[in-house]
Amino acid sequence: MREASVYTEDELSASVEEGRVHRRLYTDPAIFELEMERIFGVAWVYVGHESQIRNPGDYLQTQIGRKPLVLVRHSDGKIHVIHNQCAHRGVKVVNAEQGNAGEFRCCYHGWTYHTDGRIKNVPLQNGYPAGFDPQDPRTAMVAAARVASYRGFVFASLAADGPSLTEFLGHLTTSFDDMVDRAPDGEIEVAGGIFKHAYDGNWKLYLENLCDAAHPLFVHQSSIEAAQKQADDSFSDGSGEIAVRQMRQNGAPYSFWESQVGIWAYPNGHSYLGDYHDDAKLVAALQDPVFRDYIAALEAKQGRERTRQILEVRRWNTNVYPNLSFMSQFQQLRVVHPISVDRTVVYTYNFRLKGAPEQMFRNTISFANIVNGTGSPVLTDDLAVYGRIGAGMSSGGAEWLQIGRGTTTDLPDAHGGRRGINSTSEVYIRNMFDAWLGYMTRPAVA
Ligand code: FES
Numbered sequence: 001m002r003e004a005s006v007y008t009e010d011e012l013s014a015s016v017e018e019g020r021v022h023r024r025l026y027t028d029p030a031i032f033e034l035e036m037e038r039i040f041g042v043a044w045v046y047v048g049h050e051s052q053i054r055n056p057g058d059y060l061q062t063q064i065g066r067k068p069l070v071l072v073r074h075s076d077g078k079i080h081v082i083h084n085q086c087a088h089r090g091v092k093v094v095n096a097e098q099g100n101a102g103e104f105r106c107c108y109h110g111w112t113y114h115t116d117g118r119i120k121n122v123p124l125q126n127g128y129p130a131g132f133d134p135q136d137p138r139t140a141m142v143a144a145a146r147v148a149s150y151r152g153f154v155f156a157s158l159a160a161d162g163p164s165l166t167e168f169l170g171h172l173t174t175s176f177d178d179m180v181d182r183a184p185d186g187e188i189e190v191a192g193g194i195f196k197h198a199y200d201g202n203w204k205l206y207l208e209n210l211c212d213a214a215h216p217l218f219v220h221q222s223s224i225e226a227a228q229k230q231a232d233d234s235f236s237d238g239s240g241e242i243a244v245r246q247m248r249q250n251g252a253p254y255s256f257w258e259s260q261v262g263i264w265a266y267p268n269g270h271s272y273l274g275d276y277h278d279d280a281k282l283v284a285a286l287q288d289p290v291f292r293d294y295i296a297a298l299e300a301k302q303g304r305e306r307t308r309q310i311l312e313v314r315r316w317n318t319n320v321y322p323n324l325s326f327m328s329q330f331q332q333l334r335v336v337h338p339i340s341v342d343r344t345v346v347y348t349y350n351f352r353l354k355g356a357p358e359q360m361f362r363n364t365i366s367f368a369n370i371v372n373g374t375g376s377p378v379l380t381d382d383l384a385v386y387g388r389i390g391a392g393m394s395s396g397g398a399e400w401l402q403i404g405r406g407t408t409t410d411l412p413d414a415h416g417g418r419r420g421i422n423s424t425s426e427v428y429i430r431n432m433f434d435a436w437l438g439y440m441t442r443p444a445v446a
């Protein structure tokens with residue numbers, strides 16, 4: 001293990017070459033520490049959705065990298081993201097996962113804070129030195145440097161300077177639009193609890209997996225075979241059928257991934273996989289009675305032409321580097337929490353489309369059970385692979401990992417990014433490492 005400061009800019013740059021990266025980027029604790037400081041300590045990081053803090057005083061615990069913070073709506077309706085640390089002697093003030101409060105009170109000596117983080121009351125306020133000022137914003141539950149929302153999705157950055165949130169998201173704002181525009185009432189809300197899972201592996205592996213079109217055929221072989229044996233009429237309600245069809249789709253041959261699916265990559269490490277699913281068989285099935293009701297509700301609010309435009313956007317997973325992945329068609333959102341170089345936790349949230357039939361939300365939950373649930377026959381295989389990556393790297397074999405597929409065939413994209421000639425290109429991984437290198441070799445922020 002090396003001290004973080006030992007890595008020079010040149011050494012970091014030398015860890016990323018054309019089409020390959022050094023394995024230490026996944027295994028060295030010193031690299032991980034630098035990532036927390038230079039990536040998570042700088043980038044816009046997703047911290048929650050406005051529907052989770054609808055009313056004044058609503059709050060929830062959130063994180064930026066490993067740092068605990070609180071996302072809260074103040075009494076004036078404004079959203080704040082504040083460090084979860086008492087200004088007295090450092091206790092983590094907010095301990096409940098979420099709730100509603102008129103003030104935050106530290107459990108140790110009772111200092112209280114307004115819900116925007118300012119100190120409200122200091123008990124025994126006598127005898128402090130002349131320089132002590134409880135109104136000083138640095139003597140508070142200190143605010144994150146910047147907070148901004150895009151269509152209800154709240155991000156925070158610990159860096160005072162940098163691109164605006166919309167500059168940071170760039171063309172990927174259109175994926176958030178796709179998520180929200182699908183709601184007939186133009187609004188979505190987090191519902192149905194949190195799916196949580198952990199794995200023994202580096203945080204970067206998760207985002208790499210979610211747009212990886214070359215892995216399902218192998219990793220998910222057992223669930224593909226089980227689903228292929230399942231009779232079409234095995235389920236009385238549609239939600240089990242969705243799960244089976246999803247698993248069968250994972251068994252599509254290379255020829256399918258190389259002809260009908262795309263991968264797009266954009267500045268700052270973001271990317272999305274173009275939808276590969278057969279909409280005639282999934283929730284968007286035009287003949288499905290629930291989906292027909294949904295289309296009718298959307299058309300009643302948005303008109304036929306706008307409804308057509310909304311539904312023709314067919315994206316699968318969108319990754320917003322470094323900590324977010326979401327899927328607009330089934331209204332899933334996953335937040336990546338790095339714990340250590342070889343340990344990661346992922347929280348998955350489900351969204352209800354306001355104004356859509358309730359069965360749409362049931363389908364969302366059903367889909368989450370398959371893709372994000374710890375009892376899922378799909379997700380568990382991915383988790384096993386992450387663990388085996390660590391085990392494989394510990395054997396001390398090949399030092400460099402190959403991420404070069406598609407290098408010579410990738411194409412420019414009209415919106416300032418690039419895309420694979422088809423979905424099996426690893427362009428989105430190279431794109432994440434371009435962003436990684438940019439963050440890691442910029443001067444550290446205090
Ligand atoms: S540490 Fe919070 S009041 Fe003392």
Ligand SMILES: [Fe+2]
Nearest residue numbers: 215216219382
């Ligand atoms: Fe997978």
